[in-house]
Amino acid sequence: MINSLVQAILLGGYYALIACGLAFMFQVMRIINLAHGSLAILSAYIVWRITDALAFSPFVSMLIVLPIMALIGWLLQRVILERASKGGELLPVLTTFGLSIVIDNLLFQHFGANTRSLASYVGDLSWESYEVFGLWIGKLPVIILCTAIVVIGGLDLLLRFTPLGRQIRATAFDPETAGLVGIDARKIAGISAAIAMMTVGISGTALGLRGTFDAYAGAPQLLFAFEATIIGGAGSLWGVFFGGIILAIAQSVGALIHPQGFLLGGHFIFLTFLFARIYLNRDFFTLRHWLGKKTTKVEQHEN
Amino acid sequence: MLSAKNLDVRYGQFRAVRGVSLEVKQGETIALIGANGAGKSTLLRAIAGALPIYSGELSFKHKVITHAASCDRVKQGLSLVPEGRRLFTEMTIEENLLLGKTINRAGDWDLDRVFDTFPNLVKRRHAKAGSLSGGEQQATAIGRALMSNPELLILDEVSLGLSPLVVDQVYASIEKLRDAGTTIILVEQALDRAIAFAKRAVCMLEGRIVLDKLTADTNRHEITEAYFGLQQSATQEAS
Amino acid sequence: MKIKRSNAYSMATVIGASLLFVALVSAAFVASDNVLERLTVLFVYVILAAMWNTLAGFGGLVSIGQQLFFGLGAYATIRLADFGIPPFVAVLMAALLVGLLSWPISKFMLHLKAAEFGIGMWVLASVGHLLVNLDPLIQGETGTSLISLNVYQIETRRVLIYLAALISMVGLLIGLFYLLRSKAGIAMQAIRDNEEAADSIGVDAQTVKKWFFIFAAFGTALAGALWLAQASSFQPKTYFSVQWTAYMIFMVLVGGIGRFEGAILGALLFFAVETWFAATGVWYLVGLGAVAVLCSLFLPKGLWGAIESRLGLRLIPVGYQVTDETLKSHKP
């Protein structure tokens, strides 16, 4: 019981990692990127390719992939999102969904139907565990959880204390006025997308290390990220962190109830939070409400 | 310094600014006057780049900026204090001011000087802009615009919603700017104050400029007539 | 075919469509098996495109989860047939039941905006899929078949399914036509452009959206049930696949979102593309995705929109021209 809880929290670390990029982009650009999961899989494949071809450690490959992902993010913003978001709020949904189909099938075309994993490239790390109070805690999941904390903490600090973060918050809050004080909204959007895609690169690597992936694994990753974001209240990155953990716990509870209940448990908690958000006090069930001022909020219009 | 030729600005089909031409010389102070809905804010926002210009040409310091992004106009030295202040309400005063420094133009405006000019802001430096009084908010908005060291400062209804005492303070500080040689365009509903402050009065009616004279050459009566045009129904609103 | 024969006059469209309908009905008795089966597929595509267009093009609701209704329509048919209900009755009842179920779903989901609604529907589709898997009748991902159809001879069955699909398609298109021409429908196109303007016309956006949502759910479920009848086997994974929504999006975006004729044109194109290129496997899907992205960015009104503005051609007047003017006169 305790063991499953611990495992769930560790899994939640992965969800937090994959969700934070989605939430970041949503907060800053008001866009939910439906290609988010597919891009994570894309980065996982690139990491795998580099690792396999050059015999690097996946961690080194990831460092190589991060700038690639940043470039992809910047291009995504410049080529697709910028144009799409001018056409209203529905167009980004359609274009990013279309993009995800392109990415998924290109990956399938290129890498075939076999599942891949990065686990075999990190040797013992993939199964090594710490023993704590009689519980076996995998080293790798702990690393992933810590990475999630570092990434989210880093984004939080960036937003709060750097000039860039200030400009990002200002643009998210009121793009027009941001322009009037001299902020280049296009540049900020490009940088934000690049940052979001770097987190996607990290989470893609984490996914590959944790288990296996295939070309069509993007969709579930998108749904997990989306669910964690909504559960976390979408307004705060730390909220998203706890959203990921809550999602993972609900999934484990679901799995305990019924052998096929893993995903259903997650969906159920997601719908509950959504229900609460809609029908109760808007904030009541979100972590933002409970954690209040302790979490960072990226300021935004609520209208 | 600023030259607008035949500007048209639209909201969808609606022409809010119609064929406006305006020349602003270095060091000039212009009061833009007009009834509610005359198109003053629309014109100023288009000049600052917050609204697209439908047709016509706009140039600033001999460079055409008709379609330049608003941040590029700030870079050139054109800064707008928008109507309603438009502060980043969940950030502190200091953060709001620092955002004004995003474009780091040469000049002597910095945090210290803004705080010198608006001493009432000092003790609220780390307060959220949303929690400020109207006067403090207005001071912050002006300070934020000044941080970019503008050559042309545009002020849209800076005294709106402020008590007479605070209006005096705000005006005292922009008079200092005027006397230091900053070019200023300002929208002011209080006619006497506008005439007293500016050297030139430009009056708009239904999207057009209907009067453009030095304040010395005109009088309250003439401006009031231009202000109302033929529209008698606007009388009550204006008082 | 319809496009070539008709011209800008809607009267001609009505005559052309009626002739086409008669021709298609008679085809049931003369066309080869293969042609009948392919045409059935085409009819289902037209339904899917028209239903997604109802939702997105007219209701401004982009759902990535319409496979929920497609899958549930098929599942409910299996379930009802298992209770001993004759298969074709089961098809219609299944669609009605799913339509009914979509009412509470609409209550909940219509609170969400844009992408949240889109992915939220996707999550619901996943929930539907997982719940259907729990039904022992379905045997998990192994699936089951609509055995009760075997009471018909294979030829009769083919003709019956063909006619059922044809009638469903025509019925839904006519239904959509009248829905769009109703006051609510005209207002809906106003909502798409400007919600406040719609309010000023005196239409409750939320209510109209709800009806569009339910109509689309019903139609999509009917398509799913018909697909099941044709394919006869039911594997949850296939029916609840997001691919269905991807197809719908492709058809509507390419044909012309928010244009009645656009969805039909899109379905025809998709049908042709599928017939010719499906053999290329994955590249074909890459192409679909890419074309959808390009269309939404560079051809926002789709092919039909381009044809319309080029030639001033309008086959089926559903009233959006009028709406535009109404809107303008309502603007301050």
Ligand SMILES: Nc1ncnc2c1ncn2[C@@H]1O[C@H](COP(=O)(O)OP(=O)(O)OP(=O)(O)O)[C@@H](O)[C@H]1O
């Ligand atoms: N966002 C908008 N969309 C549509 N019409 C607008 C918009 N903003 C302003 N208008 C219209 O444009 C016209 C000019 O408005 P504007 O705000 O420029 O007037 P103003 O002279 O600044 O008035 P005030 O003294 O009230 O500030 C008005 O008729 C107004 O209704």
Ligand SMILES: [Mg+2]
């Ligand atoms: Mg104004």
